[in-house]
Amino acid sequence: MVEGGRGDRKTPLLPKLPRDSDESEEEVVRTGTLWTVIAHVITAVIGSGVLSLAWSVAQLGWIAGPLALVIFAAVTVTQSSLLADCYRSPDPEYGHIRNHSYLQAVKLYLGGKSVWFCGFFQKTSLYGCAIAYTITSATSMRAIKKSDCYHKEGHKAPCAYGDSFYMLIFGAVQIVFSQIPDFHDMAWLSVVAAIMSFSYSFIGFALGIAKVIANGSIKGDIGGIPLSSSAQKTWRVSQALGDIAFAYPYSIILLEIQNTLKSPPPENQTMKKASMISIFITTFFYLCCGCFGYAAFGNDTPGNLLTGFGFYEPYWLIDFANACVVVHLVGGYQVYSQPVFSFVDRWSSDKFPNNGFVNNFYTIKLPFLPAYKLNLLRICFRTIYVASTTGLAMFFPYFNEVLGLLGAFNFWPLAIYFPVEMYFVQRKIETWTKKWIILQTFSVGCLLVSIFAFVGSVEGVLSEKLS
Structure with missing residues (x-):
């Protein structure tokens, strides 16, 4: 049964008045807790980056x-703490204003051209993460097929499979999940995804330990993998830094996640605590997977720990780990895409308030399922969005190089520069004070690392494309 008409959005347009009152927020029911936020953060942070x-x-x-x-x-904990304090902005008339999104916070604190630059970097980063997750998921699905082939035919069998078919499957699944209205309706998906991320990270860690024990020695060197020239070594180091940068920061969606929290206690306190716990957990797994993977394979360490076939047996465990990767990235894709979807929904309704295509909702009732509010704009835009990310992933299927490029490109502006500048305004920190100098030094240092990683990652992508 379908009922047509104007529907109320669960996440309303930003109020015209700069206030945060019960009247302007009455449609939003914030039920987030420390544990749901930890699930969101772990889903966002432990993604395809851990495998590299x-x-x-x-x-x-x-x-x-x-x-x-x-x-x-440490950098991620610092910048997430700065950004969490920017969620509520003091206002002389209304007491405070909630910043529902990263871009809204930049607009309020910095304004001007900063909003345009932030919007460009944020949407590019979110879109890039969707591409990276499509590549990684397809690689894991292909690895399951190859693992079964190697198990049946032997480790030297020509088990070669393409990525495109698996990318199309992942894209089809994302078209369905992209119809989830917003963050408030996907806590369950983040919980499932977080469990999956723990599972495959732990399996990668355990397989690394088992391989080290089987080898009877710890492989690797203080200087890392030797290469034929210093230039090649420099490019590889810069790509590695880009991959690590991709694996950590989640600043572009931190405020969206924080906006799901109920209060009291104050949202910034809960967010800081959740960030500390989440980063501690992820860093533990990162160190275990990274170090034991290198200790197990040394100079033969694969680009993707679970799909590079440093491990062949037990094949069923490799299959299960890669299946966990796919399930996790289904949720991770949504965590990074929902801010884009929400932005388009709000902007379209504000721009075309009387357009039925944009604003009309139709209630669909199916047997044994809860009622669903269908919106034509959501179906069309979100389907096109998923299709475009799938197409680009098929054109640039380079795992390590794409991750390094995305991490380096967005690391400094989104994870460092804007949070630091907003914090200066929010806390009214004057120029050349001790805290100002420390944070500016922190920002400049991260900028230099970001430039170095970006240049090397671009070289890596171009080399792969031309080879």
């Missing part, structure tokens, strides 16, 4: 590799 960390440690070596992981973890 053994390769990254192998490029950097036994000292620089683990140290880089710890430093990026």
Whole structure:
């Protein structure tokens, strides 16, 4: 049964008045807790990046590799703390204003051209993550097929399969899940995805330990994998830093996640605590997967720990781990795509308030399922969005290089620059004070790392495309 008419959005348009009152927020029921936020964060952070960390440690070596992981973890905790404080903005008339999204916070605190630049980097980053997750999911699905082939035909069998078919399958699944209205309706998906991320991270960690024990020695070197020239080594190191940068920050969706929290206690306190717990857990798994992967394979460390076939047996465990990757990335894709969907919904309704295509909702009632509010704009835009990410993933199916490029491109502006600048305004920190100098030094240092990683990652993508 279908009922047509104007539907109320669960996440309303931003109120015209700059206020956060019960009247303007009455349609939003915030039920998020510390644990649901931890699930969202782990789903966002532990993604395809964890699978490349053994390769990254192998490029950097036994000292620089683990140290880089710890430093990026500390940077992520710092920037997430700064950004969490920017969720509520003091207002002389209404007390405070909620910043429902990263872009809204930049508009309020910084305004001007900062909004345009932030919007460009944020949407590019979110869109890029969707492409990366499509590549990774297809790689894992293909790995399941190859694992079964190797088990039946032998490890030297020509078990070659393409990625395109699996990318199309993943895209079809995402078209369905993209009809989830918003973050408030997907806590269950994040919980499932977080469980999956723990599962395959732990399996990768356990297989690494088993391989080290079987070898009877720890492989690897202080300087990492040796290459024929210093230039090649430099490019590989920069790509490795880009991969690590991709594996950590989640600043572009932090405020959207924080906006799901109920209060009291204050949202920034809960968000900071959730970030600390989540980053501690993820860093533990990152160190285990990265270091034991390198210890197990040394100079032969694969680019993707679970699909590079450093492990062949037990094949069923490899299959299960890769299945967990796929299920997790179904949720991860949505975590990074929902902010884009929400932005388009709000902008369209504000721009075309009387357009039925944009604003009309039709209630669909199917047997044994809850009623669903169908909107034509959502179906059309979200389907096109998923189709475009799938198409680009098919054109650039380079796992390590794409991850490094995305991580380096977005790391400094979104994870460092804007959070630091907004924090200055929110806390009214004056120029050349001690805290201002410390945070600016922190920002400049991260900028230099980001530029270095970006240049090397671009070289890697171009080399793969031309080869």
